[in-house]
Structures are given as C-alpha cells and as structure tokens.
Amino acid sequence: MQVDTHVHFWKYNKKRDAWITSNMKILQQDYLPQTISQTLKRNDIDGCVAVQVEQAEVETLFLMELSKTYNIIKGIVGWVDLQKENVEERLQYLYENQMIKRWRHIVQSQPNDFLSGKNFQRGIAALQPYNYTYDVLIYHHQLKPALEFISLFPEQKFVIDHCAKPDVSNKKIDEWKSLMLEIAKPPNVYCKLSGLFTEAKWKEWSPNEFYPYLDVVFEAFSTDRLMFGSDWPVILLSGIYVQWKSLLEKYMENFDEEEREKVFGRNAIGFYEL
Numbered sequence: 001m002q003v004d005t006h007v008h009f010w011k012y013n014k015k016r017d018a019w020i021t022s023n024m025k026i027l028q029q030d031y032l033p034q035t036i037s038q039t040l041k042r043n044d045i046d047g048c049v050a051v052q053v054e055q056a057e058v059e060t061l062f063l064m065e066l067s068k069t070y071n072i073i074k075g076i077v078g079w080v081d082l083q084k085e086n087v088e089e090r091l092q093y094l095y096e097n098q099m100i101k102r103w104r105h106i107v108q109s110q111p112n113d114f115l116s117g118k119n120f121q122r123g124i125a126a127l128q129p130y131n132y133t134y135d136v137l138i139y140h141h142q143l144k145p146a147l148e149f150i151s152l153f154p155e156q157k158f159v160i161d162h163c164a165k166p167d168v169s170n171k172k173i174d175e176w177k178s179l180m181l182e183i184a185k186p187p188n189v190y191c192k193l194s195g196l197f198t199e200a201k202w203k204e205w206s207p208n209e210f211y212p213y214l215d216v217v218f219e220a221f222s223t224d225r226l227m228f229g230s231d232w233p234v235i236l237l238s239g240i241y242v243q244w245k246s247l248l249e250k251y252m253e254n255f256d257e258e259e260r261e262k263v264f265g266r267n268a269i270g271f272y273e274l
Contacts, residue, residue, distance in 0.1 A: 003074060003268040004040065004048040006161065006194045006229030009033060009066060016054060024237060031233045033070035039232075039241050040072060046265075047074035049229075049272055051135065052104055055079055057090070060100065067099045074274045075101035077135050082123025095130055101272040103127065104135035108165070112142060115149035124153060133157040133271060135192075139165045140172075143179035150189060157188050159271065162195025162231065166213050169201045177216045184220035190271055191221045193248060193263065194229030197238040205238065207247050214251055223259040227268045 010017065011030050020027045040048065050063045050073050060078030067073040076099050080090050094100055107114055114120065127134060136158050138146050143164055150158055160183065166176040183189060196210050217226060228248060230241055252260050268274060 001046040001269065001274075002044055002265045003228070003274065004045050004230050004232070005159075005227045005268045005272070006051050006192055007036065007048040007232050008053050008234065009050055009063065010053055026236050027233060033066055033072055036232055036241075037070070037072055043242055043245050045245075047072050047274070049073075049075045049077060049101070049268065049274075051077040052079040055106060057081070060094065064097050064099060073099070075099060075272045077102045077104050079104060082126070083117070083119040084123075087123045088126050091126055091130060091132070101274070102133040102135060104137060104161075106137055107142065107146075108137050108139050112145050115142075115145045121149075121152065124156060128153075128156055131273075133159060135159050135161050136164075137161045140167060140176045140179075143176065143183060147179060147183050150183065150186065154186060154188060157190070157271065159190040159192055159227065161192050161229075162199070163191060163193070163213060163217050165195060165199050168196060168199040168205070168209060168213060171209070173212055173216070180216055181220045184217075184225070187225075189221075190225040190227060190267070191217050192227050192229040193217070194231045195234075197235050197244055198231070200238060202238040207250070210247065211251065214248075223255065223262045223267075225267065226263050227271065228264045 009032050012028055050066065052059055057080055060076070060080065063076045063078060067076060078100050080094060080103060081087065082105060124134060134156065136146055164176065164180060166173065184191070196213060197205065200209055230244055232241060235241065235244060252263065
C-alpha cells in the first residue's frame, strides 16, 4: 500500500483561514476528499493521512466525520489542547475513535521558547500511554529548541513535518543540515518528505534545487525513517501532485524496491499504525 502521510481538508472560511493570504487564492476554496481522490488514484496512492490545520478540537471532529464517509482517509493527525490541565481527559475521550492516530500543534507560528513550556511538555508526556505519536511542525530556525525538546522524550515517537522547512528559495543549507543530522540521531524521530515545493520560489523551481536537501534527510534518517507526503492542497501554490511524487521517484530510482516501499508506504503504516 502506498500512503500519502500529509493531506489537508477544509471547507474554506475567510475569517477562520486568515493564514490563506491574497497571494494564495488557489487555496481560497473547499478542499475535501472527493477533490483529491482521482489524483491519488492516478498517482497509485491507496490512502492518506488527514492532518489538522486549525487549532481547534472541532476540526479533529470534522476530520473524524470525513473518515466515516471516505475510505481514502486511513488515519487522522488531529489537534487537542495539549496545554490544558484536562488534556488526559480529552485524550481518553478521543481515544475511542481509532482513526485518530496522532496529534499536532502548529509550532511554526509560535515563539522559539514555546516548546520549553511546562504545560505543553506535560501534554506531550500524556500522549505516551496511548502510543500516540506527535507531528513536529517547525521552520528551520526552530530546529535548536526542537532538538532540546525532543531530547526530553526518548520514548515518544516524533515526525518532523516538511523536513523542518529549509530555506530552499535562498539555497541556504549548512546550519539546517547540521541540525537535521543531529535531530535524526535518536531512533524515535522520523521525517516527512513533504512541503519542500513551497519553500522554493513558487513555480520557479527546478528539480535539482531539491536534491541537496533530499541528500541530507536520506543520510540523516535513511529509508527506515522517511515517509512520503504531499502537503496537498498547499503544494498547489508551487506545483502539482504528480510533480512532487515523480521527483521523489526519480531521486530514488537507483534504490532497491524494498527501500522505495518503505518510503512510499511501509514506514507510514508502521508509524501511524494504519
């Protein structure tokens, strides 16, 4: 089974979705499972993981409802307020829905000291009894605090979303590379091969711009801890689905079949318990 580990769904709301600015008009519409189903089929993708966008539990419930109707959704990365005192109670309640595989908070929009907050760390500790993993959404300049944060939870499985968003557009790589090599050392940390198109100059990139960054994450995580993701529909700002999947397939054309199977499905099935 081939799995896309990073897809978003929403019914567009101008007020709620204020992060979708005027230069992102293509995103100012509804994106639902029926919108992507044929794209997944054409690209030989058997299912996807639906990932939260809104910092509200109501969106987690929205994704749960979608998963009841659309079997392309194999799992959900939802949102729950990990800083609330009653986080254990909410996790226990939501645990009843087996489609919710993991959790995420949009840390990229938070100050650099957010990950060191005691309430947030208490919430992360509450995930472990349920075997929940956590998606780490950060920019490259937040890798240092993320490294310190992850070191506190050696038994907690993490995945770095979008390769920690390196500065592809300015071809900066050195500091990001050293920190990614460091953050990959613990065996409980994985990485998603997603989101790089929108870190390049939108629709002005060439495939070889991404190869140095792919070299780094393949060296750091190996094919044992990398997972394919599209970041659809956000990817549409800079390219289309088949371009990203084809680029990764081209990059891996000399890898053996087992390694390709890991990256395009098997690792996701294990990590998210799909």
